[in-house]
Amino acid sequence: MAPSLDTRTQHLLRDLAPQVLGAVIRRFRDFAASEDAVQEALIAAATQWPRDGLPESPRAWLIQIASRRIADHVRAEAARRHREAIVVSLVPPEEQLALAADEEAATGRDDTLDLLFMCCHPVLSSPSAIALTLRAVGGLTTFEIAKAFLVPEATMAQRISRAKQSIKASGVPFQMPTAEERAARLDAVMHVLYLIFSEGYTATSGPELHRSDLSGEALRLTRMLHRLVPDDCEVAGLLALMLLTDARRAARTGPAGELIPLDEQDRTLWDQGAIAEGVTLLTATLPRGSVGPYQLQAAIAAVHDEAASAEDTDWAQILGLYGLLQRMSDNPMVTLNHAIATAMVHGPAAGLERLDALAEDPRIEGHHRLDAVRAHLLERAGDREGAIAHYRRAAERTTSMSERNYLLTHAARLSDTPK
Incomplete structure (x- = not known):
């Protein structure tokens, strides 16, 4: 039985994966083949590193293994189909791989931001490009991406698969964009970074509320982007x-990892x-x-x-800002937050009236946050039974253990309160 990966190595592999994918794509210009090769390299690392120890340059090691996998694939295809290999070079393959690893180890170039721009490919619609980038760069699961887009998981899986096929069928090179192309793709890149940060700040599923590896990486890449276009x-x-x-x-969770809402946080x-x-x-x-x-x-x-x-x-100022945001964005989550701000300024009944307009929106129908907000406003309005029912329904619908525990705790507290 192979030794298991320690937490530090798991985080290292996660951090390196998009950097390695960017470097391999930059060299071979084939997204699907590069993604498959990097996955094989990560599996090899997960098997060998616990046994043999970390290599001197983990990043260069992964790039070299992934490059060898692509070279092996090309040779097999060439033998079967008698066609040109993907990589054409005057340097023998073995020397090329060694030089590539040396170059990456020496320069330490971080290709993650480049990969973000490359994934926002011109043949893809913005939603498809963003979904593909979240999978390749953010490392998010199809389920997590589907939740971010408010669509079923199967729909998102098809969208990502079609995006890869579209790139391959287009014949348009998967390569570094020009300055003009970067400008055209900037909105999509920002959206990707926003969604990666959001998933890290409030995880869609699992026992932990935060995924600081994701939010930290999103912050790091956004700093890089800000330096690129100050x-x-x-x-x-x-x-x-x-x-x-x-x-x-630091104030969002208690000693046992329980969720602490904004109005109860220790602001120090x-x-x-x-x-x-x-x-x-x-x-x-x-x-x-x-x-x-x-x-x-x-x-x-x-x-x-x-x-x-x-x-x-200053909830009145927040309400005004959400009103402006609502005019710019047809996003049900913005409308949901606008309803909260409305309740804080004009009372829970006004907020509940805003929520009723959202109930028919298929993008958010069945989302746990809609029930959680309704429960909170019903509690403020004095409808204890209605609040308990919606807290419980929200708890059934969330896949985050921290949020589920928080919602059930609120329902139990209301149930135990004397009428």
């Missing part, structure tokens, strides 16, 4: 949003350095031009972060 206001807004949101991470645990950086970015960005959705979301996060207590939160 004058883009929405990129700055996205970075500010991540900083202002992630600043609360919030990262004031991240808040200051986010506010500075936002302050420098807002006066410079048209305001986009990431800047508006960052502004909402800043209002929360700058309030000394939950009671001091």
